[in-house]
Amino acid sequence: MEISKKSFKPAYYQVAEAISSKIKNGELKPGSMIPSEAQLCAQYKVSKMTVRRGLSILIEAGYLQSSQGKGTFVSRPNLEEMVVNFSLAGKLTSKLLSVEVIPAPESIARKLGIDRGSKVIYTKRLLFYENEPIIYDQKYLPYVKGKPILEADIEYAELPEMVEKHIDILPIRSELVIKARALNKEEARVLEEEEGKAVLLLEQTVYSQNNKPVGCGQAICHSDRYTLKAVSHPF
Amino acid sequence: MEISKKSFKPAYYQVAEAISSKIKNGELKPGSMIPSEAQLCAQYKVSKMTVRRGLSILIEAGYLQSSQGKGTFVSRPNLEEMVVNFSLAGKLTSKLLSVEVIPAPESIARKLGIDRGSKVIYTKRLLFYENEPIIYDQKYLPYVKGKPILEADIEYAELPEMVEKHIDILPIRSELVIKARALNKEEARVLEEEEGKAVLLLEQTVYSQNNKPVGCGQAICHSDRYTLKAVSHPF
DNA sequence: AAGTGGTCTAGACCACGAC
DNA sequence: TCGTGGTCTAGACCACTTC
Structure with a gap:
């Protein structure tokens, strides 16, 4: 017909x-x-x-x-379920600020389900759009002895990719908590913005097959220059 | 096998x-x-x-x-595409603050693709969780003459529902922009929070079949008491 | 030509709900 | 009992890639 x-x-x-x-x-x-x-x-x-x-x-x-x-x-x-594409990369350029192995701070140890003081890899990145700093990105993942970290791998890597490479576990689930917060002094300096300014805070945690957290990170987004967008599932 | x-x-x-x-x-x-x-x-x-x-x-x-x-x-x-369930309602209770028909402010007229000064319905709601104000919700939709608005319908209605009832158009697409912002004076008073505090701002726009915007709204979320969560599409 | 995924059929059987 | 959606089959044909 x-x-x-x-x-x-x-x-x-x-x-x-x-x-x-x-x-x-x-x-x-x-x-x-x-x-x-x-x-x-x-x-x-x-x-x-x-x-x-x-x-x-x-x-x-x-x-x-x-x-x-x-x-x-x-x-x-269904207009309540919306899809947000959480990819920090893309058109942004990236600058690696630091990579360290540090004892896990309390909050991170709790998030990763490891002992406080266990060693974690701590990376800091700054993402730019047209030479303006947009996102201050920090990641934590458990440190595995004997797995060297190549800085070149980190500069543009997202959290799941880093976990896969350095812990050799394939992350299969990811959670994102979206908050608003005021910039602290260090963040303000890095993002070239005033202290106390409201910013978006994206807290990502990735999980392995057994639902064990294997990495977490937070992205602080300059709110004048970056917004998250979500759209309803279309047909 | x-x-x-x-x-x-x-x-x-x-x-x-x-x-x-x-x-x-x-x-x-x-x-x-x-x-x-x-x-x-x-x-x-x-x-x-x-x-x-x-x-x-x-x-x-x-x-x-x-x-x-x-x-x-x-x-x-795919851990970059995440689903955020944008439902303000649910366990929250709702209090309707006001319903007015007003000339559309510049910003709203632009969002809705209508002439500046056209009449729009403007509703304000406050959403509570355990008697604490969590979300200050404002909505705008084109005013259609002769379509009375029942306050009872608005108190718990979400934007798509209101559009369907009062403009008689079924919204089929929705966009959400997620920002961070500092509270202004009025908002601070309503949310019982300090002025200047960082809050999440959710700007929703719903569209009809022809991709015409038929309603928009903003939800200001007390950031200490409310966070958005998104999860990767699981299996 | 051979192997791969992509579409489609005509019909079978099942589980569930309404009558 | 009948009509509904839900699963599954065995095989046909097509489009694309590789050799």
């Missing part, structure tokens, strides 16, 4: 488009039930697997919700 | 688990190619569609990457 087999778009995608456009233009309203899979198969002349694959796209995007035995229903698109 | 048909977990899920555990324990290393779909079918004694469905889970989570004609390869899990 509606699906063109000659199109470059696959059939399942066309099904998703057809239904989502009916939602967007109001033909299908939130709360209402859409035609059953069997009906959609007949209507679009495609197989059940194809219909289901199309629907699954819209389900994931939050446009639809289905429950076994009842049917598939239109829901409001 | 590995898949139990009696398990409560569907076969495709077991395939995903089997492969992801091989990645996590290092048996399959980033960069390396995994067995072809045909081989996996033979190994696990399941059909191609089932294998592919399992793989697609890991592809979406960033563990795998496949390219037509070449193969499917292990990649580092």
Whole structure:
């Protein structure tokens, strides 16, 4: 009825488009039930697997919700779950300020689940955009004896990459806590900004397979020059 | 070979688990190619569609990457894309401070793509956690004549919901800009906090089908009592 | 030509909900 | 019992990459 087999778009995608456009233009309203899979198969002349694959796209995007035995229903698109792309690098240039092996401060030891005073690698980086300092980035990871650290590897590396290289563990999960805070004296000096200025603070922790923290870091972001953006999961 | 048909977990899920555990324990290393779909079918004694469905889970989570004609390869899990659940409500209680129809201030008119001075609905809310004010929430949406606003609807409504009810447009996309800022006098009074204190500022804009902005808002978050959390897309 | 991933089918069977 | 979504199959065909 509606699906063109000659199109470059696959059939399942066309099904998703057809239904989502009916939602967007109001033909299908939130709360209402859409035609059953069997009906959609007949209507679009495609197989059940194809219909289901199309629907699954819209389900994931939050446009639809289905429950076994009842049917598939239109829901409001999920605009509360948003994706933030937390990549400090990209267009920024990077300058490595220092790399040290130090005894873990209390707060870091707690975060990493290690003994206070255990040795950790502590790196400081400054990230620039067009020669202006934007982000002051500090990372901590457990120090493993006999694993030398190459400064060249650190300058542009993100936390997960450093963990993989220097602890030889593949991080598989990451958490980010987003806060606001006032700049302290040292941070202000590094970021060329006034002390006490409000800045974004991004605290990242990465975890290994066993849910053990294997690295953490904080990024202090000059708030006039950098903002985080998040977007709802689109279709 | 590995898949139990009696398990409560569907076969495709077991395939995903089997492969992801091989990645996590290092048996399959980033960069390396995994067995072809045909081989996996033979190994696990399941059909191609089932294998592919399992793989697609890991592809979406960033563990795998496949390219037509070449193969499917292990990649580092994507830890840069993180999901932040931006729901102000939930366990918070809400108090509506005011609802007004006002001429749009310059900044809001620009955000909403309307003429400066056009009428907008302006709502102010205060959100509490255990009787402490946490978030000062302000919203703006175009005023539509003849669409009365029920205060009861606003007290707990989020922006997309308000837009849907009062402009009769279903918002399908949302953007969030996350900043840090110092509290001004009015905000400090409302949040019972000192003026100049650093706070998180969440600026949300919601869009209609045609990518037209149909509402915006800002949430000022008491930073000692509230932090945003984001997590990497897990499997 | 051979091997890879990508799409699609027609139908089977199951689990669940409403009647 | 019937209609719904959820899983799975065996095989077909296509598009792309490599040799």
